[in-house]
Amino acid sequence: MTEGAEAARRILIVDDESILLLSLRQLLHLGLGPGLRIDIALAAEEGISILDEARAEGERIHLLISDWFMPGMKGDEFLMRARESEPSLRTILISGQTDEDSLKNLSESGALDHFIRKPWVRGEILSACRRLLGIQ
Numbered sequence: 001m002t003e004g005a006e007a008a009r010r011i012l013i014v015d016d017e018s019i020l021l022l023s024l025r026q027l028l029h030l031g032l033g034p035g036l037r038i039d040i041a042l043a044a045e046e047g048i049s050i051l052d053e054a055r056a057e058g059e060r061i062h063l064l065i066s067d068w069f070m071p072g073m074k075g076d077e078f079l080m081r082a083r084e085s086e087p088s089l090r091t092i093l094i095s096g097q098t099d100e101d102s103l104k105n106l107s108e109s110g111a112l113d114h115f116i117r118k119p120w121v122r123g124e125i126l127s128a129c130r131r132l133l134g135i136q
Contacts, residue, residue, distance in 0.1 A: 009133050010037045010059065014047040014078065015067040015094075024065065024125070031126040032135060044073035051082055051089075061089060063132055068095030076106045083111040090132035092125075094118055 011028060015021050021040045028038055039061070041047040047066070054061050064082055068075035076099075079091050091111060093103075096118035106112040114128040130136070 008035050008037045009062045009135075010039065010054065011063045011065065011129070011133075012039045012041065012047055012050055012061045013065045014041045014044060014070070014075075016042055016070040017067070018042060020067070024120075027122060027125065028129060031122070032129060032133075044070055044075070044078035047078060048081065051086060055086070060086065063090045063092070063129060065092045065094060065129075068093055069097045076102045076111075079106060080109060080111045083109075092116060092128055092132070094120055094125075 013021055013024050013028075015024070021042070025038050025040055028036065039050050041050055044066070047064070051061055051064075064079065066075045066078055070078075073081075075093050075095065079093060083089055083091065090113050092114045093106070093112055094116045098115075098117075103112075103115060107115075113132055116124055116128065
């Protein structure tokens with residue numbers, strides 16, 4: 001990156017359903033405008049690798065959007081691990097299946113900024129992303 005150039009805001013979306021990943025990525029590109037880099041991952045472990053690679057390259061992920069119910073590592077554990085390694089990371093959890101106690105614990109831990117139920121509402125997702133990214 002050249003001196004004085006502003007880095008693009010970077011979003012990471014993690015969901016084990018590829019059609020949802022692609023749909024959400026398209027929604028964010030269209031709804032939030034230019035200047036975004038959107039990475040996608042099909043599993044929490046892959047998401048952690050992307051976060052680690054970004055940090056190793058001197059970049060950062062600004063917003064993490066994750067599904068709750070995924071094989072391997074669940075979304076709540078993933079968000080907690082991601083926030084531990086990147087405290088300034090903003091997070092959104094999206095799910096149609098929730099454990100209210102886990103959701104409460106996640107919120108109280110400070111690892112969750114916003115929760116959205118599936119099926120998501122376009123306006124709610126865009127509004128939450130704008131707020132967490134500081135986009136007007």
